[in-house]
Amino acid sequence: MASLSDSVGSLSGVGPKRVQALKDLAIENVNDLLTYFPFRYEDLQAKDPAELTDQAKVALKGTVAAEPVLTRFGRKKNRLNFRLLLDDHTIIPVTFFNQPWLRDQIEAGKSLVVYGRFDAKRQSMAGMKLLTSANGAMGSIYPANKEIRQATIKKLVTQAYEAYESVIVDLIPEAIRAQYRLLHRKQMIHDMHFPADATAAQAARRTAKFEEFFLFELRLQIVKRQDHTLRGQALPYDLAELKRFIASLPYELTAAQKKVVNEICYDLKRPLHMNRLLQGDVGSGKTVVAAIGMYAAITAGTQAVLMAPTEILAEQHANNLAKLFADFPVNVALLTGATKPAARKVLLPQIANGEVNLVVGTHALIQPEVHYHHLGLAVIDEQHRFGVNQRQALRQKGAQPDILAMTATPIPRTLAITAYGEMDVSVINELPAGRQPxxxxxxxxxxxxxxxxxxxxxxxxxxxxxxxxxxxxxxxxxxxxxxxxxxxxxxxxxxxxxxxxxxxxxxxxxxxxxxxxxxxxxxxxxxxxxxxxxxxxxxxxxxxxxxxxxxxxxxxxxxxxxxxxxxxxxxxxxxxxxxxxxxxxxxxxxxxxxxTDGFVLSQKDLELRGPGDVLGRKQSGVPEFKVGDPVADLNILSVAQQAAKSVVDQDDWANQDANLPVAAYLTTTAHQTTTMD
CATH class of the missing domain: 3.40.50.300 (P-loop containing nucleotide triphosphate hydrolases)
Incomplete structure (x- = not known):
């Protein structure tokens, strides 16, 4: 039975060499090919020369007024000239360069549609190709490479659509499709490749963007739900002791800090793994919030670590935390690449036996020779500076320790929805009292x-x-x-x-x-x-x-x-x-x-420079999408995220009739899930 997961090698004219060439374009199966959408269109509908602007690419329909003339000059160079008589009796000279084979298709008295660049001053055209029809068609332009030409891609897409259209099913549940006035998937794929006009192409692209974001966000929501059910450690912290520490702070916590502390403490007590992102502007007091979380973990009899990207920052954190915990049973130690071998020799056994219950450091914290007695909470500062492998290595240093990632680079909504969509997000959105703007x-x-x-x-x-x-x-x-x-x-x-x-x-x-x-x-x-x-x-x-x-x-x-x-x-x-x-x-x-609002600035930075330049391409976290632009299409992305969440939040969502097609699709394309850093 035909399936969209069939290899492109099953199509006529696709042998092993072409299979590899298509793979280089990330096209391996029929679904990949059908969703390999044009990046722009040429308007191939015949126009009246009176409507045209100089140097516009247009289609003109007319009759060949006389036999074409082929002139050869230089090595392998030639020019094909003929005159095209339009319906209004205007004669337009047409020239094709280096396409001598077209002479056989151009005969006096024959009706033609010619696509090319119009010269308004000379009332002539530099021909680019001959068209078979001009019934309001839009010419699809695809990303191609030197192994596969545009025409080949178009031919394969046409063949695949005709052979597989009967097995194209809607992935977006009917209720969501109707709510947002989206096209059926079969119609969307057809109009993306073969639109009747610009309006049809636009409607198809809107649906394609939504579907792409919806499928991506569904995968994220599934990961998030699984993470919430992952067995972690319940940390029964000492509330009275924690309140004593908070009361010892030289300042009152802001309302935003108190809210975030409650969110973290709620997660710590649950026997589920915490994966929380704490974002707050520069100077908003994230470190104090992290210190409260770490002390909660320590009062529960476990250890805490704080990993920073630089030795200067790690040393500063260690000094500040030592002052904060001066009157409390917290043994703070600093471990970085600069730690001398003699000091390291003393420190590693103290970490392993639990004598040191708060370790601050850099990448040194995740080296193989570092063993923890009982790691309960890992805090990662300026987390976007660490790769996914480093964060994973920290998680493996204990029995699924709770993770609190912090960033002072305010994350715009685009990144929060894509790169960090699987994390719970806490935001400190106010500065401590007394701070001057x-x-x-x-x-x-x-x-x-x-x-x-x-x-x-x-x-x-x-x-x-x-x-x-x-x-x-x-x-x-x-x-x-x-x-x-x-x-x-x-x-x-x-x-x-x-x-x-x-x-x-x-x-x-x-x-x-x-x-x-x-x-x-x-x-x-x-x-x-x-x-x-x-x-x-x-x-x-x-x-x-x-x-x-x-x-x-x-x-x-x-x-x-x-x-x-x-x-x-x-x-x-x-x-x-x-x-x-x-x-x-x-x-x-x-x-x-x-x-001075960091969240406003970060979104603007994303708009002006793009995600790869804001945080570095490999660490930007924004996945590559085929048709959607997570910055320009933020509204569609936001709606798609909410729609995906509404699906996954349903009990036994994957076995409900309305969700069966998309659940099956996610299962068959699991290997394609974007890896995020």
């Missing part, structure tokens, strides 16, 4: 003198300043400010009254740590740095940041950098110095000065 200004490089006056005023008031550059040293390849040159210039400007420090990624870790410690202690008043300070650096006395060549950074990165100031009680300023060369860069600068 950060003023952001954009100046051009010729206004730098006024900026330096502001720097001196801040330093005179006892504050400190960051100066950020995109490069470490001078480069012949790009004309951008570099840290070493700016460092020397600022030394000449400010010393000996104020000390200037330099920090960049090529320094050894001990050197970087020493410089950061000196800056925190106000031994340096100005710190010139690269983006090594982007994450986690916390100096409340720093109230001013200057970012040179700011137009070379993305919005998310600029927002992270800006978050290094405004961490104390004083008002802070971020100065963007940029001479943008294009409208995109200008828009980034004006967006930065108009809002």
């Amino acid at each position: 950060i003023r952001t200004v954009w100046i051009r490089s010729n206004q730098e003198a006024s900026m330096l006056r502001e720097v001196k005023a801040e330093l005179a008031a006892g504050s400190q300043a960051y100066v950020v550059t995109p490069l470490i040293e001078e480069s012949e390849a790009v004309d951008m400010k570099n840290a070493e040159a700016i460092y020397q210039r600022f030394q000449a400007q400010f010393e000996p009254q104020y000390r200037v420090g330099l920090l960049h990624g090529r320094m050894k870790n001990d050197e970087k740590n020493a410089i950061m410690d000196a800056f925190k202690a106000n031994e340096f008043q100005v710190l010139v740095a690269t983006t090594v300070i982007e994450v986690g650096v916390d100096v409340p006395n720093a109230t001013l940041m200057m970012i040179y060549d700011a137009d070379h950074f993305g919005l998310a990165q600029l927002h992270q950098l800006r978050g290094r100031v405004g961490r104390g009680k004083k008002a802070s300023t971020c100065i963007l110095i940029a001479d943008p060369k294009n409208q995109l860069a200008i828009e980034r600068m004006t967006t930065m000065t108009s809002t």
Whole structure:
């Protein structure tokens, strides 16, 4: 019996060589071929020359006025000329280059439809192809490669549709299809490949986008449901002790923090695996929330770990947590690649026997020789900087420990729905009381003198300043400010009254740590740095940041950098110095000065630059879709997510009549599920 899962090799004219060529286009079965949709269409409906614009690609219908003339010139070059008499008696000269075989199809008195580029000034056409009909047809244009031409793809799609249309069934349940006025799947596939007009093509594409997002979100919802039923550890934490710790904090938790703490604690008590993403803007107090969760796990007799992407951030977390837990039975240890062998030799047995119950570190936490006594909760900071394999390795260090992933890079709704759709999401959407909003200004490089006056005023008031550059040293390849040159210039400007420090990624870790410690202690008043300070650096006395060549950074990165100031009680300023060369860069600068809302900025960054550039292609998390664009089609994606959730939330959903086709489809295409990082 015919099935859409049949190999494309079952089609006429598809041998082993063509099977491989199709596989290179991700086409292995008939369903793949039928959903290999055109990326655009040519309007092949015959037009009146009076309606046409110069150089437009159009179809003209008429009668061949005289026999064609073939002229050869040069090696393998030729020109085929003939005149086309249109219905309104206008004569249009037509020229085909290097298609001599068309002469046999062009005869005086024969009716033809010619597709080509129209020259309005000369009232002539450069022919591209002859058409058999012009009954309002739309010509489908497919992504092709050198092994398979457009015409071959079109021929195979036509053959597959005619042979398999009787077995095409709706995957979207009827109630959802009717609610959102979607086409039947058979109609959608037909009109995607062979639309009668632009309206039909548009309606088909809308349904195709919904179906693609719906199937993707169904898989995510199934994973999420399975994860919720996965046996984990119930952590019966000591509520009285936890309240004592919260009461010891030097500040009142915000309403958003309290809400998130309750969500985490609820998950910890359940005997199911927690897989929660905690997102909050820079300075919103995620680390304190994580500390409460970790202490809850510790009061339940288990261990907790916090994994950070850099040694500077790991050391800072370890120091801050040691202060927070100074009066509580928590033994905090730091484990990174820089941990000396002698210290490591002492520390590893203490982790293995449970003497150390809170371990902070980097990738070193998941090395094979690190064994935990009883790991209950793993917190991953700036989680988008870790790959899926590293997160999985951390989970395998215990009996399915609960996972709390944190990010200060606010995740736009697009990413939350796709990359993190299988996780429960908690959001801290307010800043702690007393935090001053950060003023952001954009100046051009010729206004730098006024900026330096502001720097001196801040330093005179006892504050400190960051100066950020995109490069470490001078480069012949790009004309951008570099840290070493700016460092020397600022030394000449400010010393000996104020000390200037330099920090960049090529320094050894001990050197970087020493410089950061000196800056925190106000031994340096100005710190010139690269983006090594982007994450986690916390100096409340720093109230001013200057970012040179700011137009070379993305919005998310600029927002992270800006978050290094405004961490104390004083008002802070971020100065963007940029001479943008294009409208995109200008828009980034004006967006930065108009809002400090990280969620607004992250969505805008996604729209302006695309997901691969925001977080890096491999870690962007946004899967590749055939027809849908998760940024431009966010509304369709959101509706599809809700529709998928409504299906999976039903009891025994896969065995209900309305869901049988899609359940069977997901089973047969399980190997195609997108792997997300």
